[in-house]
Amino acid sequence: MLLLIFALFLCLSGAYAQPNLDSLVINAPGLDVYPQASAVILLDHSMTELKKDGQSIVHREFLCKILDERAKDVFGDQSVRFDADQDTVIIESARTRLPDGQWIEPEADAFTLTSAPEVQWASAYSQLKQRNVAFPGMAVGAALHFMYRIEPKPGAKPPKKPQDGGITLFGGYEPILDKRCTVITEAPRLIRHEMQNSDYKPLVSEQGGRITYIWTMQNCPQIVREPNSVGLADLVPRLVWTTFSDWEALGLYVAEWFWEKVDSSAQAVEGFLKITSPDLHGKPALMHTANWMLFNIRTVRLAFGSVGYEPNAADRVWQNKYGDPRDKAVLLTSLLRAYGFNPVPVLVQNSSTPFSNLPVLEQFRHIILAVPTESDTIWLDPTADFYTPGTLPYNATLGTGCMLTAGAPMLLNVPAGSADSRGAKTEIRTTLKLDGELTGSAVCVPQGDRAASARRQFKDQKAQERDIYTQTVASSFGQGTNVKGFTVSNVADLNEPVAVQLDFECPEFAVKQGDLMLVELPGMPFDFGSTGFYPALPQVKYPVQLPGRRRTISEVTLSIPQGYAVSFMPSPLVIDNPFVNFELTTSQEQSVIRWTQTVEIKGDKVSVADYPALRDAYEALVIPKNRMVILEKK
Structure with missing residues (x-):
């Protein structure tokens, strides 16, 4: 030996x-x-x-x-x-x-x-x-x-x-x-x-x-x-x-550092109450404090543990006006305690990597807060700069969390919220003219991660960059599309819903063949309005990582020109398996066609054996006839 x-x-x-x-x-x-x-x-x-x-x-x-x-x-x-x-x-x-x-x-x-x-x-x-x-x-x-x-x-x-x-x-x-x-x-x-x-x-x-x-x-x-x-x-x-003997030892190691630094917060609390409203109570006080943290304490993006597990004191973070996840969690905890809340730190994997039941601290890469209230628990990520407080990035909900409760820590699954809270709804209202020109508007209202994607894209976007983006989006309707207007809500206000609207006109959108007019219904123009996933490979060697549970809804209304009748429109479609749920419906009311597509991702990973079912579902959804409308002269 x-x-x-x-x-x-x-x-x-x-x-x-x-x-x-x-x-x-x-x-x-x-x-x-x-x-x-x-x-x-x-x-x-x-x-x-x-x-x-x-x-x-x-x-x-x-x-x-x-x-x-x-x-x-x-x-x-x-x-x-x-x-x-x-x-x-x-x-x-x-x-x-x-x-x-x-x-x-x-x-x-x-x-x-x-x-x-x-x-x-x-x-x-x-x-x-x-x-x-x-x-x-x-x-x-x-x-x-x-x-x-x-x-x-x-x-x-x-x-x-x-x-x-x-x-x-x-x-x-x-x-x-x-x-x-x-x-x-x-x-x-x-x-x-x-x-x-x-x-x-x-x-x-x-x-x-x-x-x-x-x-x-x-x-x-x-x-x-x-x-x-x-x-x-x-x-x-x-x-x-x-080297930890058990989870209790791990929890004590992290919690002792954390609460010691939270207690060193007299200067931070005094300074915060001077520049904000000390009369706030309940959820308004919580949301105000969390918002203030996101906008006024710059995030230094370091994985949990990158500079050790001993955070800086709340007072020092207040003076610095920046912090990594540990430090921002410490400062936010101290400020919320001044309003009577009792936040609890939660270590999270921040990914869907395999979890070990051994007390391995290195498998946790981020820290968030669980804030109990009278009616429920509000989850806060003090580094989620583009998320409304109370909405966690999907990554923060993946894997297993370790809540540092008094005594032994509690292992749990952080709630991800509903699929609707992480999706988007896009409404495209269009009118088709006799010459085949299409005019209309597309309005997208994203939620959760999709809203964060939109906020990140448009915040601080320069005029030239906005023009290029607008034209790129418009071109998804067809070559030669003219932009008639483009508006974005105030993405800097995290409490205001994100809404993006494009007004457009697209000449020669429909293809005329004798008495027929072929119309391919518009696709999703905004990247943050889609699920952001498509299984492109015919087969895979390894399991597939889905982008997270989310539901997107696309609704297209098409007003057809006078003198034409509908000869063909897509048939209803429902596909439901453990990973995705797709629904497609088409209806007609007088001269208006309404087409609605719902795409929901329900899982996180797909095995190699299950991949063909996933791909077949997407292939069935995107076949051209599912977006094709044929009009015929009366």
């Missing part, structure tokens, strides 16, 4: 013999074996050492061979993120093996230290740094070798509340020939672990009180990207591990 540990140490300490690297590169499979790959990962080894005092050291070694031009940009620049207040990055090897076999090293100026891009204008998070390396000589046939360690900076004190955990994927969008993850620990810092999507068990050994866990997989297959495919976490073996 000592020999095994010593060999592993050599591999990750810079003593890896160059002839071994040469052999790996020379004998690496190429495009003949992996025709859809851009690179082949020859080895990817990581090792985490957990110290008794709560500190940890992370080692990583990476060897990659470039197979095509695309990979040069993907792999040529490597970055290592770390907390500069606590840690330092030691680069042990950064070299390129040229196609002719020569090894070269980057020049001194190829090594840089920068702040992470997300915190460029947020000095409160300036500790989030990146050690960057630009590898020279990137070319097809070249290989890069990168080895580093992240260790406590000299003089850094051990953490007051030591906690460690991690998530490692054994597979990716490029083939991996040798993937290894090692965790070395010792009492009392023991770990719990789970391998998802696989029954693989680690090699576990103990020597002198130190326990070593080694997970190794060879020839991890390449995942070839497909449109709308689920993420890697659903497709490859996924290791999760944690």
Whole structure:
């Protein structure tokens, strides 16, 4: 066992013999074996050492061979993120093996230290740094070798509340020939672990009180990207591990930090009540405070845990006028408590990745608030800049949430709301003239995520950008469509519904054939008015990720010209399966045809076996006759 540990140490300490690297590169499979790959990962080894005092050291070694031009940009620049207040990055090897076999090293100026891009204008998070390396000589046939360690900076004190955990994927969008993850620990810092999507068990050994866990997989297959495919976490073996003994320990760890910072809020509360109405009560006070937060405290978009789990104090967030999800949740909680509310923080996965029942903190990527009221619970995301308070982004409702209630936390599913609350309704009122010209207006009222998409698109849109967008939308009716008017509601007011209206005229919209006039009813002109999904591939290799539960309704009324009668119009259609529900109805009242299409997405994921049923449903919906009206002279 000592020999095994010593060999592993050599591999990750810079003593890896160059002839071994040469052999790996020379004998690496190429495009003949992996025709859809851009690179082949020859080895990817990581090792985490957990110290008794709560500190940890992370080692990583990476060897990659470039197979095509695309990979040069993907792999040529490597970055290592770390907390500069606590840690330092030691680069042990950064070299390129040229196609002719020569090894070269980057020049001194190829090594840089920068702040992470997300915190460029947020000095409160300036500790989030990146050690960057630009590898020279990137070319097809070249290989890069990168080895580093992240260790406590000299003089850094051990953490007051030591906690460690991690998530490692054994597979990716490029083939991996040798993937290894090692965790070395010792009492009392023991770990719990789970391998998802696989029954693989680690090699576990103990020597002198130190326990070593080694997970190794060879020839991890390449995942070839497909449109709308689920993420890697659903497709490859996924290791999760944690030092928390149970969920109660996890909840206490996060909650203690959170409430300590909420309590440090005297300045924030006093300042807020001076600039707002302290006489508000009940739901108006809650909505006012949540609105104020969205508009006045800038969001720094960092995933939960990116700069640790200890947030800044509410008073500091108030002074900074910006915050990441942790900090904005802390400040909003302190302000709402001033009005008598008792918000509860809720950790959410923010995606539909597999959930582990082990208390793995790293699987939560966001934090929201649940605010109990007399009649119900209002859910708030203080970083959802384009959502009406009380409406969560759909991602925040995915997966499993962890509500940090007193005592043991509660695992729950965050309510997503109805499909109507996340859809859109579009009404297209049109009149067809004798010469085939179509005039009318299209009005779209989106909700939830679709409304947020519209707010994001139109907020701060410049006049020239608006003109281009308007003409693009108008062209969906046909070539030569003229815009007669275009209006957008005040998208900056989150309490006002979003409404977008286009007035248009389209010459030669209908096709005249003798006594017949062929009319293809207008499609959806606004991208935020549709579900944003279509299963384009005839078949798939991986499960499909649907865009979220939502319902869109499109209603077209067509006033037909005098002297014409309806010869054909679409038949009713109903398609209902576990994933989607489609309804199509057409009716005629005197000279007006009313066509209504409802598209509802009911699920989140579709298996490979169920994909044909999903595609068949869409194919049946979009066949041309479902939008075709034929008029005939009387």
